[in-house]
Amino acid sequence: MAVYTQISDTLLKEYLSAYDVGEATSFKGIAEGIENSNYLLQTTTEKFILTIYEKRADPENLPYYLTLMKSLAEQGIKSPLPIEDRKGLALKTLKGKPCCMISFLNGVSSDFPNDRQSYNCGKVMAEMHKALSDFPETVENTLSVSGWLELFKGRAEQADALHPGAGAFIANQLAYLQDQWPSTLPRGTIHADLFPDNVLFSGDEVSGVIDFYFACTDIWAYDLAISLTAWCFDSENCFLPENATAMIAGYQSVRPLETEEKDNLVLLCQGASMRFYLTRLFDWYVDTTDALVKKKNPQVYLERLQHFTREGLSYGK
Numbered sequence: 001m002a003v004y005t006q007i008s009d010t011l012l013k014e015y016l017s018a019y020d021v022g023e024a025t026s027f028k029g030i031a032e033g034i035e036n037s038n039y040l041l042q043t044t045t046e047k048f049i050l051t052i053y054e055k056r057a058d059p060e061n062l063p064y065y066l067t068l069m070k071s072l073a074e075q076g077i078k079s080p081l082p083i084e085d086r087k088g089l090a091l092k093t094l095k096g097k098p099c100c101m102i103s104f105l106n107g108v109s110s111d112f113p114n115d116r117q118s119y120n121c122g123k124v125m126a127e128m129h130k131a132l133s134d135f136p137e138t139v140e141n142t143l144s145v146s147g148w149l150e151l152f153k154g155r156a157e158q159a160d161a162l163h164p165g166a167g168a169f170i171a172n173q174l175a176y177l178q179d180q181w182p183s184t185l186p187r188g189t190i191h192a193d194l195f196p197d198n199v200l201f202s203g204d205e206v207s208g209v210i211d212f213y214f215a216c217t218d219i220w221a222y223d224l225a226i227s228l229t230a231w232c233f234d235s236e237n238c239f240l241p242e243n244a245t246a247m248i249a250g251y252q253s254v255r256p257l258e259t260e261e262k263d264n265l266v267l268l269c270q271g272a273s274m275r276f277y278l279t280r281l282f283d284w285y286v287d288t289t290d291a292l293v294k295k296k297n298p299q300v301y302l303e304r305l306q307h308f309t310r311e312g313l314s315y316g317k
Contacts, residue, residue, distance in 0.1 A: 005037040005052045005095055012041075015094060018085040019101070021045055035213065040104070047104035048083060052097050053213070059098050064137050065212050066090050066100060068189065075131045077124070078200075078208045080105055105208030107200025115246040116204040118231050122250030124206045125194060125227065129220050130255060132189035141192060141216035143275055145181045148174055151278040158285055163299055170277070173305065177271050182219070182264050190223035192216055195230040221261040224251055225268035228313070229276070229304050237303050244315040266313045273305035 007015075012024055022044030030038040030049075037052040053062060072079035080102035082090035092099055110117055143151075152159075152174060156167030191198075193214040200208035224247070232243040251257070280298035 004054045005097060007039065007050075007052075007094060011094065015092070016043070018087070018092075019083065020086060021048065021083065021101075041101070048101045049080065049104055049210075050099065050101050051213075052094055052099040054097065058142075061139050062091055062098055062100070064139050065215055067137060068132070068135065068215055069102070069212050071135060072128060072131060072209075077128055077131055078105060078206060079212070080208070080210055105200055105210060107202050107207030109197045109200055111196065112235060113196050113199075113231050113243065114204070115240075115242045117199075117201060118243040119246040119250035120201075120204060120206045121194065121199050121227060121231060122224065122247035122252075123254055124199070124209060125191065125223060126251045126254035128191065128209070129188055129223070135189045138189075138217040139215070141190075141218040143192075143214065143279065144218055144222070145177055145271060148274055148278055149178070151282055155278075155281055159281060159298075159302075162281075162284070163302055166302055169306075170274075170302075173270065173274060173309065177267070177274060180267055181271065182260070182267070185219045185221055185261055185264060186258065187217060187219055190216060190218050190220060192218065192223060192226060194223065194227045219268070220255075221257065221265060222268045222271065224248070224257075225265060226272040226275075228265075229269050229272040229301070229308075233304060237300060239307055239311070239314070241314040244313065248315055266308060269308045269313055270305060273301050273308060277301035277305055 007027070009024075009027075012027055016022075016024060024041060024043055026040075026042040027050075028040045030040055036054045039050045041048045041050050053059065066082040069079050070082055073081045083101040083103065084090045085092070090100055113121070141147075152170060156171065159166040159170055191209070191212060191214070193211060194209070198209065198211045199206060200210065228244055228247060231247060232240045234240055248257070277298050280296050280301060284295055284298055
């Protein structure tokens with residue numbers, strides 16, 4: 001989340017006039033993240049999140065994301081509900097850009113989740129996979145293995161500038177992943193960005209899952225691998241096997257992994273690390289001088305990729 005597009009009080013009032021949500025009493029930009037402009041909106045009735053889609057979210061796919069969230073919410077998964085105006089429209093425009101208002105979910109995210117929170121993350125992920133197993137719409141994951149070479153094209157020197165030797169290492173790992181990426185693992189709708197800041201907790205219990213704007217159709221176990229790379233390292237970027245064990249156990253309490261999925265988890269974690277290294281590397285060199293945004297250092301995921309390449313994935317079987 002971030003703020004690239006500024007919204008005036010007058011424009012906000014005009015926008016809200018199409019809804020039955022009351023009048024705005026506060027409106028504040030959210031700085032976390034780097035993809036879209038996000039505001040916390042308090043009205044005379046309740047809280048909402050207003051998102052203006054800026055970057056990687058393909059406008060043609062936005063109805064897919066909103067339908068997906070609505071489907072999850074209707075099945076009892078703690079997902080934001082897109083808010084429709086009086087004409088039944090949830091997807092609108094502001095300053096010529098697509099936007100949507102969604103319900104606000106209570107809870108707080110954890111910068112460094114514990115093993116119980118990791119367990120519950122794995123469990124809710126599997127619940128989402130099952131809830132969406134017959135979801136009729138599909139969207140290709142353009143940020144999976146087929147898109148990584150293009151992301152890295154012309155960026156070896158940038159990688160070396162941040163971490164000497166990274167360019168050659170990444171090139172070699174990309175070739176390996178392209179050659180070894182599995183094609184027969186179970187697939188379906190995945191969140192594809194289930195980081196700690198996208199899961200809300202009340203204590204250790206999940207109170208909400210947010211930010212579905214990378215959701216797509218891909219390997220279910222890859223979704224798990226993304227969260228393993230995001231949840232299972234401490235503040236010094238050291239691997240936490242207890243978190244990995246808990247997350248996988250939580251997932252399997254709802255949907256047991258097949259043998260082939262378990263056999264490929266290390267490779268999928270390498271791929272997840274690569275994906276977030278490359279998008280962070282790309283964003284690191286984008287000019288965001290005029291935006292309220294916090295860039296994220298790509299080196300964190302370079303080190304995680306190096307870890308999974310050297311050490312594999314340690315967790316209780």
